[in-house]
Amino acid sequence: MSISIAIHGGAGTMRAADMTPEMAEARHEGLRRALRAGWDVLSEGGSALDAVAAAVVMLEDDPLFNAGRGAVLTDAGTLEMDAAIMNGADRAAGAVAGICGPVNPVLAARAVMETTPHVLMIGDGALAVARAAGLEFETEA
Incomplete structure (x- = not known):
């Protein structure tokens, strides 16, 4: 192969x-x-x-x-991130949008795909999934 x-x-x-x-x-x-x-x-x-x-x-x-x-920062100077991931084998997909905090948004998107019935989650709901998955978050400065 x-x-x-x-x-x-x-x-x-x-x-x-x-x-x-x-x-x-x-x-x-x-x-x-x-x-x-x-x-x-x-x-x-x-x-x-x-x-x-x-x-x-x-x-x-x-x-x-x-x-x-x-x-890239928003016009307000904040960091809002989006990420998506898809498994071509079974067409499962997950995405997050407008999130702040997770170090690796792609892992949050994967958690959406693997642990929820949803394809896209935003804001607090996406952050709750990331936290439940045990993902690392940036610390507040």
Whole structure:
């Protein structure tokens, strides 16, 4: 069986002309880490769902990407995150929107998919699912 994985570095309009060579290399290294995380799961016989989650967690943990810690702030200066995940094998899906707090929104989306009858949850309901799943939350500064 052959395996493959593809990722992208998030939404937005970061232009190459606006990046220093060091910033570009740091972003490429972040992409390599995310690819490696997903690849390692697949090469060890893990599921595509686990590989996707592992790769996205790496991107969410890297402040250079518009995901998780690096997400763009709202006009009010707050961080509201969205994430979605889908299992192609059974078409199960989960998503969260407008959430603040979980370190890895993709894991909150996965918890919605795996522990509720819903596909999309927002706000307090999504946060309750994330807490019930034991997910890590950012601490208040």
